Amino acid sequence: MALKKTLLEDIARELNVSKTLVSMVINGKGDSYGISKKTQEKVLSKAGEMQYTPNMFARALRTGKSNLIGLLVADISNPFYSNIAKYVEKALAEKGYNLMICSTDENIEREEKLIQLFAEQQIIDGLIIASTNTSGEFFKKERLRNFPIVFIDRYLPDIESNYVVANDYQGSFELTDLLIHKGCKNIVAFNITPSHISSLTERVRGFKDALHKYHLPFKESNLVEVSFNDIQNDVRKKLIALLKQSEKIDAIYTLNNNIATACLNVFNELAFDAKKEGIIFASFDDISLFDFVKPNIISVSQPLEQIGTEAANLALKLIDKKGAGTVEYEKIVLPTSIISRN
Amino acid sequence: MALKKTLLEDIARELNVSKTLVSMVINGKGDSYGISKKTQEKVLSKAGEMQYTPNMFARALRTGKSNLIGLLVADISNPFYSNIAKYVEKALAEKGYNLMICSTDENIEREEKLIQLFAEQQIIDGLIIASTNTSGEFFKKERLRNFPIVFIDRYLPDIESNYVVANDYQGSFELTDLLIHKGCKNIVAFNITPSHISSLTERVRGFKDALHKYHLPFKESNLVEVSFNDIQNDVRKKLIALLKQSEKIDAIYTLNNNIATACLNVFNELAFDAKKEGIIFASFDDISLFDFVKPNIISVSQPLEQIGTEAANLALKLIDKKGAGTVEYEKIVLPTSIISRN
DNA sequence: TAAAAAAACTAAACATATTTAGAAAAACGT
DNA sequence: ACGTTTTTCTAAATATGTTTAGTTTTTTTA
Numbered sequence: 001m002a003l004k005k006t007l008l009e010d011i012a013r014e015l016n017v018s019k020t021l022v023s024m025v026i027n028g029k030g031d032s033y034g035i036s037k038k039t040q041e042k043v044l045s046k047a048g049e050m051q052y053t054p055n056m057f058a059r060a061l062r063t064g065k066s067n068l069i070g071l072l073v074a075d076i077s078n079p080f081y082s083n084i085a086k087y088v089e090k091a092l093a094e095k096g097y098n099l100m101i102c103s104t105d106e107n108i109e110r111e112e113k114l115i116q117l118f119a120e121q122q123i124i125d126g127l128i129i130a131s132t133n134t135s136g137e138f139f140k141k142e143r144l145r146n147f148p149i150v151f152i153d154r155y156l157p158d159i160e161s162n163y164v165v166a167n168d169y170q171g172s173f174e175l176t177d178l179l180i181h182k183g184c185k186n187i188v189a190f191n192i193t194p195s196h197i198s199s200l201t202e203r204v205r206g207f208k209d210a211l212h213k214y215h216l217p218f219k220e221s222n223l224v225e226v227s228f229n230d231i232q233n234d235v236r237k238k239l240i241a242l243l244k245q246s247e248k249i250d251a252i253y254t255l256n257n258n259i260a261t262a263c264l265n266v267f268n269e270l271a272f273d274a275k276k277e278g279i280i281f282a283s284f285d286d287i288s289l290f291d292f293v294k295p296n297i298i299s300v301s302q303p304l305e306q307i308g309t310e311a312a313n314l315a316l317k318l319i320d321k322k323g324a325g326t327v328e329y330e331k332i333v334l335p336t337s338i339i340s341r342n
Numbered sequence: 343m344a345l346k347k348t349l350l351e352d353i354a355r356e357l358n359v360s361k362t363l364v365s366m367v368i369n370g371k372g373d374s375y376g377i378s379k380k381t382q383e384k385v386l387s388k389a390g391e392m393q394y395t396p397n398m399f400a401r402a403l404r405t406g407k408s409n410l411i412g413l414l415v416a417d418i419s420n421p422f423y424s425n426i427a428k429y430v431e432k433a434l435a436e437k438g439y440n441l442m443i444c445s446t447d448e449n450i451e452r453e454e455k456l457i458q459l460f461a462e463q464q465i466i467d468g469l470i471i472a473s474t475n476t477s478g479e480f481f482k483k484e485r486l487r488n489f490p491i492v493f494i495d496r497y498l499p500d501i502e503s504n505y506v507v508a509n510d511y512q513g514s515f516e517l518t519d520l521l522i523h524k525g526c527k528n529i530v531a532f533n534i535t536p537s538h539i540s541s542l543t544e545r546v547r548g549f550k551d552a553l554h555k556y557h558l559p560f561k562e563s564n565l566v567e568v569s570f571n572d573i574q575n576d577v578r579k580k581l582i583a584l585l586k587q588s589e590k591i592d593a594i595y596t597l598n599n600n601i602a603t604a605c606l607n608v609f610n611e612l613a614f615d616a617k618k619e620g621i622i623f624a625s626f627d628d629i630s631l632f633d634f635v636k637p638n639i640i641s642v643s644q645p646l647e648q649i650g651t652e653a654a655n656l657a658l659k660l661i662d663k664k665g666a667g668t669v670e671y672e673k674i675v676l677p678t679s680i681i682s683r684n
Numbered sequence: 685t686a687a688a689a690a691a692a693c694t695a696a697a698c699a700t701a702t703t704t705a706g707a708a709a710a711a712c713g714t
Numbered sequence: 715a716c717g718t719t720t721t722t723c724t725a726a727a728t729a730t731g732t733t734t735a736g737t738t739t740t741t742t743t744a
Contacts, residue, residue: 005463005464005730007730007731008730008731008732009730009731017693017694018693018694018695019694019730019731019732020693020694020695020696020732020733021692021693021694023731023732023733024693024732024733027732033692033693034690034691034692034693035691035692035693036691036692036693039692039693053458053459053462053463054730054731055403055463055729055730055731056463056465057399057400057402057403057408057465057729057730057731058399058403058699058729058730058731058732059730059731059732060399060699060731061397061399061400061403061698061699061700061701061729061730061731061732062698062699062700062730062731062732062733063699063731063732063733064699066399075428076418076424076427076428076431076443077421077424077425077427077428079419079421079424082418082419082421082424083419085418085419085443086417086418086419086445089418089443089444089445090445098442098444098459099442099443099444100440100441100442100443101418101427101431101441101442101443102431102440102441103428103431103432116395117395117440120395121347121395121397121398122347123398123399261630264633264634265633268633268634288603288631289630289631289634291606291607291610292606292610292631292634292635292636293634293635294634294636347700349700349701350700350701350702351700351701359723359724360723360724360725361700361701361702361724362702362703362723362724362725362726363722363723363724365701365702365703366702366703366723369702375722375723376720376721376722376723377721377722377723378721378722378723381722381723396700396701397699397700397701398701399699399700399701400699400700400701400702400729401700401701401702402701402729403699403700403701403702403728403729403730403731404700404701404702404703404728404729404730405701405702405703405729406729
């Protein structure tokens with residue numbers, strides 16, 4: 001009735017050999033185990049004929065390897081992450097690995113639970129993660145210390161780790177520098193809070209340093225923080241207040257695409273024409289949306305394909321090297337580029 | 343050295359009971375197997391203390407259930423799919439299931455290979471798929487006939503199946519109807535080719551029927567086809583030709599968000615002001631981008647959250663019912679809504 | 685041609701759970 | 715106190731591969 005799957009044993013029985021032999025041949029170890037060419041061919045052709053595919057669970061159970069990589073991000077529907085995911089998947093597929101994607105919703109508990117489930121249990125062979133954690137404490141656990149983890153987008157400053165990130169500091173510095181060159185004297189940056197995330201603190205640092213370079217003062221009012229849980233409403237409230245205030249500002253700089261989109265929404269609602277009001281709009285993260293939007297947005301573009309590809313390859317490299325003594329961390333920092341739409 | 347994982351046996355040994363008993367209790371079957379309350383508590387507390395978590399592979403191997411659902415889409419970086427993915431994941435997480443996402447790049451071979459790998463091998467318990475296949479032939483295979491599959495976005499007309507799709511026909515009809523009411527007499531629709539995909543053929547049908555309703559002729563020139571593999575360039579070529587031609591058109595209607603974005607790019611390049619030229623721009627699929635773009639886009643919005651949630655729940659339902667005789671297919675068609683930006 | 689070496693293959697253990705069939709212990713009835 | 719039930723628990727089989735430690739067969743060497 002229910003079509004039975006072909007097992008190693010079935011092939012072995014058909015050919016009157018042991019399943020050990022079949023397993024060896026199927027795994028391409030026929031030569032190294034000294035199985036004769038003729039036998040190898042017989043096995044392979046019979047396996048093809050019987051449409052044999054090994055049971056991943058049995059294999060993973062025995063070998064402790066699943067050929068699965070986990071990708072943990074805040075929100076897979078954020079184009080930043082979904083684009084990275086696409087390239088991660090592509091790079092992994094080339095090496096016979098598959099991807100499990102999970103969203104954490106920037107929820108530390110959920111993140112930790114998922115890591116526990118997948119990484120500590122060795123369901124995945126490696127983890128690529130944009131961690132939302134405030135510290136590296138969790139990752140110091142004995143069970144994780146030796147697990148292949150690649151941080152992307154953000155790293156945790158208090159632990160040594162492998163990571164692939166954009167040069168947030170440099171990108172933010174250059175963008176701010178450009179704004180100043182365009183004559184801006186009172187730039188207001190919008191950040192999200194809690195803002196412990198490294199990519200954001202780096203961007204803030206770049207922003208401040210660029211101001212400092214040109215002897216522009218940094219006041220409290222140059223940095224607005226909006227709450228992650230309610231970005232749209234918080235942005236609306238604070239942006240409107242900002243536009244109403246007497247002190248004139250000449251640039252708004254959002255520190256990620258979420259805040260940018262929220263601001264654009266408010267502009268839309270208010271039919272606010274930033275250009276006409278002499279306000280330059282700039283943002284970290286370049287999303288395709290920005291190509292079409294008024295006002296023209298000056299943005300810092302991150303190399304998504306490269307981030308995804310490098311992260312995948314680094315993860316695979318760590319898996320290969322696993323256990324091989326050397327614990328040298330790879331810290332890959334990729335250059336960003338300014339997209340200056342005129 | 344390498345921290346050993348806690349096994350069922352370890353708990354059993356500590357408590358001087360059999361691992362059978364431990365397994366039963368861990369799986370919440372203590373009562374039905376008549377394990378005394380006291381023993382159950384002992385086991386549970388010891389398991390917590392020893393941080394036991396069952397090995398998914400051993401469990402899946404034995405039970406044939408992995409609590410994994412596969413999601414196969416053309417391109418996870420397409421916001422349409424990444425949004426659906428988000429809601430699918432959310433609905434599954436609530437029921438203790440996890441998601442494996444793979445992109446097929448609209449490549450039939452890759453799609454079939456992935457299905458073979460995951461579904462036929464029973465690595466996943468169920469599959470949610472936006473199939474790129476031209477026919478249902480592949481899904482008729484004995485090994486798949488009884489496998490829980492939910493088609494989303496597109497269904498295959500030549501086979502019976504479970505699916506969750508938007509009402510493409512209705513949405514397209516209403517949109518076209520609206521355009522006509524706005525005075526359009528020569529609407530050009532942009533489709534991608536090969537266009538065997540059900541959602542697209544339905545949209546074309548809705549378009550034609552609406553024209554017909556108002557006795558507007560449908561000519562070859564009312565439907566432009568662009569190749570999926572090179573959307574941007576093909577759109578550029580054909581859109582430019584269209585805008586140059588002598589015959590005046592009064593609306594452009596793109597049949598999905600990819601084509602829409604490509605068109606907008608061309609408008610941008612040419613600094614073409616559709617509104618000024620008396621052309622209304624409309625598109626199937628509503629993406630957040632459209633909120634910000636000039637010209638104002640009239641669009642058909644699909645209920646992404648609902649599609650994702652219903653698909654996930656239907657998949658779980660099929661898994662539950664598996665083997666339970668009744669083969670009644672669920673065909674869920676969800677209403678779309680017109681977003682008419684003025 | 686017998687002993688040694690090399691080549692080709694296999695039985696059994698193992699990875700870690702779940703489940704079936706049945707055993708031991710406790711409680712009950714008389 | 716002894717057989718019968720009922721309650722509680724367990725040994726062994728199973729799921730499907732990989733790997734270790736041999737064994738058998740063939741070839742080579744003296």
